[in-house]
Amino acid sequence: MSKITTATLLKYKQEGKKFTALTAYDASFAKAFDEEGIEVLLVGDSLGMVLQGQDDTLPVSVDDMCYHTRCVRRGISRTLLIADLPFMSYATPEQALGNCAKLMQAGAGMVKMEGGHWLMPTVKMLTERGIPVCAHIGLTPQSVHVFGGFKVQGRDQDNAQRIMDEAKGFEAAGAQLLVLECIPAALAKAVTEAVSIPVIGIGAGKDTDAQILVMHDVLGISTGYIPRFSKNYLKQTGDIRAAIRAYIEEVQQGVFPADEHTFN
Numbered sequence: 001m002s003k004i005t006t007a008t009l010l011k012y013k014q015e016g017k018k019f020t021a022l023t024a025y026d027a028s029f030a031k032a033f034d035e036e037g038i039e040v041l042l043v044g045d046s047l048g049m050v051l052q053g054q055d056d057t058l059p060v061s062v063d064d065m066c067y068h069t070r071c072v073r074r075g076i077s078r079t080l081l082i083a084d085l086p087f088m089s090y091a092t093p094e095q096a097l098g099n100c101a102k103l104m105q106a107g108a109g110m111v112k113m114e115g116g117h118w119l120m121p122t123v124k125m126l127t128e129r130g131i132p133v134c135a136h137i138g139l140t141p142q143s144v145h146v147f148g149g150f151k152v153q154g155r156d157q158d159n160a161q162r163i164m165d166e167a168k169g170f171e172a173a174g175a176q177l178l179v180l181e182c183i184p185a186a187l188a189k190a191v192t193e194a195v196s197i198p199v200i201g202i203g204a205g206k207d208t209d210a211q212i213l214v215m216h217d218v219l220g221i222s223t224g225y226i227p228r229f230s231k232n233y234l235k236q237t238g239d240i241r242a243a244i245r246a247y248i249e250e251v252q253q254g255v256f257p258a259d260e261h262t263f264n
């Protein structure tokens with residue numbers, strides 16, 4: 001099978017073919033996910049919660065991210081590998097450039113950053129310098145203390161409009177992928193239709209171009225609670241590789257996410 005690139009994902013969007021993303025943090029799981037056909041793997045800063053047992057993602061360091069990115073890179077041969085920039089590692093353009101370079105040299109094929117209008121000049125600067133960017137909007141977990149908890153975003157008119165403007169702004173700044181987290185399904189559909197870059201949803205309904213989940217949620221082994229928008233595929237299959245195949249199949253067929261995983 002050929003390697004998945006940003007060009008592949010763009011073609012999928014244009015053809016209306018849904019694709020599937022998952023987090024990974026080590027070589028062995030990454031290899032299995034790659035072999036089963038996951039198109040995008042994310043070394044998410046969610047590792048702060050699911051690997052390190054922290055309450056949120058804020059304590060994760062650039063060194064942590066580079067370590068896990070190197071591990072995942074060794075396990076894969078075809079998936080597109082995205083790595084998260086952790087909290088306060090891209091607050092200025094200079095910081096962003098230095099830390100993105102570290103993640104790309106650790107093996108990332110793209111970097112992901114959470115933010116809004118303030119981040120757009122940085123995204124433009126990075127893409128001009130050859131660093132592909134995925135922008136993450138909606139519920140951005142690094143801002144959990146500003147939101148006052150992990151809450152659905154974009155429920156009122158002003159916030160919905162802000163999220164729409166951010167999506168268009170990031171596309172104009174050169175972002176090649178967008179993650180929408182925990183927003184109402186109708187807003188996610190409108191955003192997905194309004195931009196030409198592929199949109200990956202998590203807790204954003206079934207109409208985005210792709211879905212992403214945290215691997216520990218898919219396998220039902222997260223510490224703490226499993227979010228409502230997630231699904232434990234291991235429970236229904238009893239086998240890790242079969243669970244991943246079921247997740248991919250349900251995304252491709254538009255079965256996942258169902259109404260019970262969706263915010264309206």
Ligand code: KIV
Nearest residue numbers: 023044045046202212
């Ligand atoms: O850190 C992470 O795993 C993420 C996904 C939940 C999108 O950002």
